[in-house]
Amino acid sequence: MQKNYTSHGPDEQTHGVASGRVVILGTGGTIAGTAEDASDNVGYRAAQLGVEQLLVAIPPLANYLLETEQVAQLDSKDMDFATWQRLALRVEAHLARPDVAGLVITHGTDTLEETAYFLQRVLAPKKPVVLTAAMRPATALQKDGPQNLLDAVTLALDPRASGVLLAFAGQVHSAEQVRKIHSYKVDAFASVDGARLACIEEGQIRWLAAAPVTGDAVGTKALSASSIDAWPRIEIVMNYVGANGSAVRALLAQGVDGLVVAGTGNGSLSVGLEAALREAQSAGVSVWRSTRCDAGPVTSSTEALPSAGALSPVKARIELLLTLLWQKCGAQSR
Structure with a gap:
C-alpha cells in the first residue's frame, strides 16, 4: 500500500515536546x-x-x-x-x-x-x-x-x-x-x-510499574515462509453446562491443527468435553487448556491437558498458532 508521509513542525523538538x-x-x-x-x-x-x-x-x-x-x-x-x-x-x-x-x-x-x-x-x-x-x-x-x-x-x-x-x-x-x-x-x-x-x-x-522486559521474538521469517492459507488452523472451544464434545469432534472432522479450550474455573472440563479433546490430542491435534474467567492462570498437572498458563483463550490461540507455525517452518522449538 502506498505510504503517505507528513512531518509536523520544523524541528525534532518544538515547544518543549520530546524529540524523535x-x-x-x-x-x-x-x-x-x-x-x-x-x-x-x-x-x-x-x-x-x-x-x-x-x-x-x-x-x-x-x-x-x-x-x-x-x-x-x-x-x-x-x-x-x-x-x-x-x-x-x-x-x-x-x-x-x-x-x-x-x-x-x-x-x-x-x-x-x-x-x-x-x-x-x-x-x-x-x-x-x-x-x-x-x-x-x-x-x-x-x-x-x-x-x-x-x-x-x-x-x-x-x-x-x-x-x-x-x-x-x-x-x-x-x-x-x-x-x-x-x-x-x-x-x-x-x-x-x-x-x-x-x-x-x-x-x-x-x-506505576516498570515496563515489562521484552522476551525473545518469534521473528517474521516464519510469517513469510508459507502462504496465509497454509498457516495452522487453531480454534477455540468452551466448557459450559451440557458441553459434550460434539463441537470438538466436528472440528476434528473438518481438519484442525490445534484447539484451545476455555475451561471453567481453573481450566476444568466436563467429562464429555475432556474425552473429545483427548481424542483430538490422540489424533495429533495440539490441545491447550485456558480459562473463561477474566483473570488468573490455569495451573499445570501431569494428569490434565496442557495448560496455557495465564494467557486468555484468544492469546493462547495466538501463542499456539506461532508455536506450530514456527515448528512447521523448521525453526528450532522454543
Whole structure:
C-alpha cells in the first residue's frame, strides 16, 4: 500500500515536546469511524477516515515530528492473518530505522488485544509500539479518539517505554496483560490482576510499574515462509453446562491443527468435553487448556491437558498458532 508521509513542525523538538520521529500506522477501526448523526455512538461505520485525517483533528500534534502510513482500512472484527502479516513487516521495517523513536498503531477495539499480543510475540520490540483506539466514532459529540491518539504519541516518545503497549482512556497496558472488559464504556480496557503500567495525565506519564522486559521474538521469517492459507488452523472451544464434545469432534472432522479450550474455573472440563479433546490430542491435534474467567492462570498437572498458563483463550490461540507455525517452518522449538 502506498505510504503517505507528513512531518509536523520544523524541528525534532518544538515547544518543549520530546524529540524523535513517531510513525503512525493506520488500520481503521472505530477511531476512524463516522456516523450521520453526531449523537449516535453505536450506529456508525468503522474505518472511514484515513490516518492523515485523524491527525488534522488534533492541533497539538503539530508540535511533533510525525510520519503516517495507511497499512489497512477495516473494522477490527474483520482483522485477518494477511493484515497481521503486513502490519508486522511494516512495524519491523520502521523499528529498524535509527530516526524512529517509536510507533503508534490506530486499531479497532474488538480485536486489539489479539493484535497487540501477536506483535509482541513476533517482534518483542525494544522501542515502544503503542496501539490506540476509540470507543466512539470520529463524528461523536464527545469523541475519545483524539485524546487517545495524542496520548499514544506521548507514550511512544517516552524513553522508559518499550515493547507493545496500549494507550487508552488515560491508562497504559502491556500487550500481555490487556483485555477488553466492557462492550460500550470509553474505559473499556483493563490489565489482568490490576497490572496496568502507567497513567497519562495532561500529557505527563506517571509510571506505576516498570515496563515489562521484552522476551525473545518469534521473528517474521516464519510469517513469510508459507502462504496465509497454509498457516495452522487453531480454534477455540468452551466448557459450559451440557458441553459434550460434539463441537470438538466436528472440528476434528473438518481438519484442525490445534484447539484451545476455555475451561471453567481453573481450566476444568466436563467429562464429555475432556474425552473429545483427548481424542483430538490422540489424533495429533495440539490441545491447550485456558480459562473463561477474566483473570488468573490455569495451573499445570501431569494428569490434565496442557495448560496455557495465564494467557486468555484468544492469546493462547495466538501463542499456539506461532508455536506450530514456527515448528512447521523448521525453526528450532522454543
